[in-house]
Amino acid sequence: MNTNELLKRLTVQLKQLEQAVLTHDANLPKREQKLLQDVDRFNSELFIQSGAKLAPCIEQIGKSISQLEKLIKGKMSTSTIALSCERIQNRFSAVRRALSTTSLGVKSAANQKAFRIATAKKRRNKFHDESGFNWIAAGVMHNSHQLYEELNKHLNWVSTFEQKILNLQFKLDSCHSADKIQMQNEILLVHRRLGKCRQAISYIEDRIQAFERPFSQTYKSFNR
Template identity: 60%
Template sequence: MNRAQLIDKLKEQLAQLEQEVLRHDAALAPQQRKLIQDVERFNDGLFIQSGAQLAPCIGQIAKDIKQLEQRLALGLSAATIVASCERIQDRFTAVKRALTTTGINLKSATQARQSARNRSHQRQKQAHNSSGFDWIAAGVMQNSHQLYEELNKHLNWARKIESKIAQLETGLDNCHSADKIKLQNEILLMHRRLGKCRQAISYIEDRIQAFERPYQSQNR
């Protein structure tokens, strides 16, 4: 095979690969591209590329073929030409392998993300159980809608307790001295309940922020 035939064969091979890559990239859904956008698909030194789409590789192989064509025209040593050809073939092989492993990368990334979510939920559950608010159902901590319902419930309780305290304190001024100690103790109990309720409100508000933060960052 002469020089011209070698270059023509490589260009033909690249054109066929380009069509496969274009079909591959077009078939990827936006969420799939996002899922493995930071995944390194190739060994260092083969391509400057990461993520799902493989189209950037075609331009880099084309550049190698152009460089080989120039080296052939300059009559460089056989060893140099062979090294260039081997590098081009290594790149062809790597892209073809990547075409067949995208599904594996997607599945692996999906499982890794789910595992991270499970670990996060487990940490939240453990933190919840040791927070002193384990009387709030742990399942509530995993659902944004239920968190807001729980928050509204505690806000209503706080308002009712505040109203009860105001009522008791009004009655304190008008009650007989014999009943004051009992009434004062009841007011103290109501203040304790109010304090616990406010702590729970702050805790639930923190859980809402922690729950929504990942979704806010994904939508930026």
């Protein structure tokens, strides 16, 4: 096969592959695009590409064919031209393989995402159990709305405890000396509850930040 026929055949192959790739990219559901948006589907020596869409590969193969044409016109050695042709054919094969394995890539990405979520949930549960606040229902830790409800509940308790301390302090100032020790112990007990409640508020606020941070990062990533 002479070089003109070789270049013509490669160009025809590229056009055919381009049509298949355009159809593939146009039919990609948004969910699959999102799952694969940061996935490198090829060896970096073949393509610079990430995500579900394969159109960037067509452009890169086209550039390789143009480079091959320059090598031929420059009368480069047969081995150099053969190596360039082999690289182009490897790229063709890689894209064809990718066209037929997108669903497998999506399944793998979905499994990895599920694993990451499960691992993060397990880590949150462990932290919750070791935090000393496991009297707060663990289920609350996985729901932003419930976290805010729990925070509001504890803020109300703080106000209640603070008012109770003021009332008890007022009574202490005017109570009989025989009752002062009991009153002081009661005030001390409410102070302890108030301190524990404030610690819980800090803990819940940390959980809210940890819960919402992944969604914030995802939003930024989606809009960049």
